Amino acid sequence: MARTISNGAHPAPVQFPFHSIRSVTSPEDQEAGRRRYCGVAPANSFFSVNTDENVRGYLGRDEEGARRKSPQVNMRIRETVAEDRERFALLNTGVVMCAGDAEVDDHKKFARLRGCSIINGAQTKGVLEDWFMKDHPEDTDYPSVNFELIITDDEDLVADISIARNYQTRVEELSIYGRQGLLDELEKAMKKADATIQLRKKETDFAESYLDTEKLIQVLTALAPSDLPLPSAVKRKDKTPETIYRVYAYRHRSRCLKDFAHVMDKEAWDTVKGEDWSDAKRFFLDVAVEAWRLYERVKGEQSFSSLHCVKGETIGGRKQVSPDGVPDGVVFPMISALSVFVKKARGGYRFSVPGLFPWATLFEQARVVETRVAGNNPNTMGKSAGCYVALHGLISMYGATSAA
Numbered sequence: 001m002a003r004t005i006s007n008g009a010h011p012a013p014v015q016f017p018f019h020s021i022r023s024v025t026s027p028e029d030q031e032a033g034r035r036r037y038c039g040v041a042p043a044n045s046f047f048s049v050n051t052d053e054n055v056r057g058y059l060g061r062d063e064e065g066a067r068r069k070s071p072q073v074n075m076r077i078r079e080t081v082a083e084d085r086e087r088f089a090l091l092n093t094g095v096v097m098c099a100g101d102a103e104v105d106d107h108k109k110f111a112r113l114r115g116c117s118i119i120n121g122a123q124t125k126g127v128l129e130d131w132f133m134k135d136h137p138e139d140t141d142y143p144s145v146n147f148e149l150i151i152t153d154d155e156d157l158v159a160d161i162s163i164a165r166n167y168q169t170r171v172e173e174l175s176i177y178g179r180q181g182l183l184d185e186l187e188k189a190m191k192k193a194d195a196t197i198q199l200r201k202k203e204t205d206f207a208e209s210y211l212d213t214e215k216l217i218q219v220l221t222a223l224a225p226s227d228l229p230l231p232s233a234v235k236r237k238d239k240t241p242e243t244i245y246r247v248y249a250y251r252h253r254s255r256c257l258k259d260f261a262h263v264m265d266k267e268a269w270d271t272v273k274g275e276d277w278s279d280a281k282r283f284f285l286d287v288a289v290e291a292w293r294l295y296e297r298v299k300g301e302q303s304f305s306s307l308h309c310v311k312g313e314t315i316g317g318r319k320q321v322s323p324d325g326v327p328d329g330v331v332f333p334m335i336s337a338l339s340v341f342v343k344k345a346r347g348g349y350r351f352s353v354p355g356l357f358p359w360a361t362l363f364e365q366a367r368v369v370e371t372r373v374a375g376n377n378p379n380t381m382g383k384s385a386g387c388y389v390a391l392h393g394l395i396s397m398y399g400a401t402s403a404a
Contacts, residue, residue, distance in 0.1 A: 014220070016111045017045050019144060021104060027297045035151040037104070043088075043128045043142040046095055046118065051125065053098060053117035053158055055166045057204035058126030077127040085143045094119030094146030096165055098158045102151055111149070119158060120165035121147075136330055173257055174214055175202040182264045183213060189285040190292075211292070219295045220284055221249035221352065222254040222335040225342050230280055231259045241385035245392060246339070250332040250382035260284065277346070286349040287342060294338065294351075298331045299324050303363035307370060309378045329374075329382030334366050338389035340399065358398065365394050 021039035029036050051057050060067065080091050100115030111170065118125055124145065132139055152158065155355050163176055177183060178201030187199040188209075200210040224230060226244045232255050233243040242248055249256055262268055262277070269275040300323040304310045311325040342351045369390050374381035381387045 010123065012114075014048050014113045014116050014152070016049070016116075017041060018109055018147075021106070021111070021149075033152075034154075035102075036147040037151075039147055039149070040089060040144045041147055042147050044132065046121075046125045046145065046147075047129055047133065047144050049097060049113075049116055049118050049125070051118045051122040053119050053129060053162055054122045055119075055162050055179045056172070056202050057120060058122050058129075059131060059204060060126050061125075071123075074123050074127050077124055078131065081128065081131050081143065085141065088143035089146050092124055092145065093121075094148070095124055096148045096150070096161070098150045098152060098195075100151070100153045102149070113149075113284065115153075117158075119162035158399055159174060159272045172203040173254060173261070173284060174200065175204075177257070177261045178202045180261075180265070182261050185264060185285060186213075186216075186288060190288050193289040211371075214257055215295075216288065216292055217260045217284075217334075218249050218253055218256045219291050219335060220288060221259065222246045222332050223287065223291050223294070224283060224338050225339050225344075228283055229277070231262045231277065241389060245336050245385060245388040247336070247383065247385050247388055250328060283342070287351045290351040291335075292334060295331065296323070299326050301326055301363060304330065305365060307367060307378075308376060309370070327378035327382075329378030329380070330366060330370050332382050333369070333388045333391050334362060336388050337362070337395045340392075340395055361398075362391070362394060366391060 018039050018041040021037050023035070024038050025034070025036050033174050060070050077092060080088055084091060096119050097113070097116055099113040099117075102114065102116075103112040105111070128142075128145075132142065150161065157177055163179055166176075183199055183201050187197065187201075190197045190199070197209050199213045199216075201213065221230065224246055226246075232248075233246075236243060246286070259280075263280045269277060300321055302321050303323050304326050305312060305319045307326075307330070309327050310319070310321055311331070312319040312321040338351075338353065341353050342349060369387050370376065370378060370381050373387055373390065374384060
């Protein structure tokens, strides 16, 4: 006898065979019109189910389908398939799926799922597909896999469940924030200047066409004026060179990303404490394109060809700096110093370096700082507040001289 659990019409149903299935719907689920099932299915049942609603996709392959170095969790799953297959359902947490509606046939032991997606378990599915469909297509001894099936048409709930379930195995914060839509405004703002820009919004966005979102946010943090409040700097209260000159932007990628996410998520602002990050949000959106152009310019600056740490190719007896040849440890103190040229106007923020600014002098000073102050170590330069202070001092002198 078939049971139909319907929350709306969805095309292209997935035929999902299973070994067993049981309802575990709670009173709260029932009241909200949701249904929840747990069961066990053969591994190949999951191959036709997409992972579109998952926070992250399969990490074992890039977007072109080429293999990547497997993370440790994927290696463990593969070892279980190879060496302990009969206990797979005991050793693997399984797969969580959401569907808009379903028909479950207990007698024939299959379900017809509409609007279905895996929201937790993309690594399990990916490893199993690699093993059985690509590496060992002759192997049809599919292990049993646990599954949970949630029937709901609430798209926001599906997103929340995907995020919450994936916190159980570490997911990059970028994927979480991307799934929450906190990167969308930034991408939209940048597309106004260049429609081809695509921000990396999850850890499985491998293609070279994606702009490194986390790096962009680090660059924006370094370029933020010292008087612009940012969450983590405000939280620390004491003003130190680390926060005044945004020294932390170079080495604290996660801190910069968390600051950005909090600024962009207005619902997360603590209005009781008077939180208002409107200025910071405006800065991020207004200056992003120019900040990234600045970063790319300095990363390939030929003036640093004499530094040992700079990557490049020797042509005609002279090293030609690669587009990404200058280490971030040299780049970030310069970007921080150039923050003095970020100005707030009536329409928002603007980054504009004066036409007569002596770029060659800045580059020479940065080269001297790297070799003499940082001891030819770009990592030391990127983390040393003294190196930032030296470059800020140079631009302050330029400002005083040009004003006179």
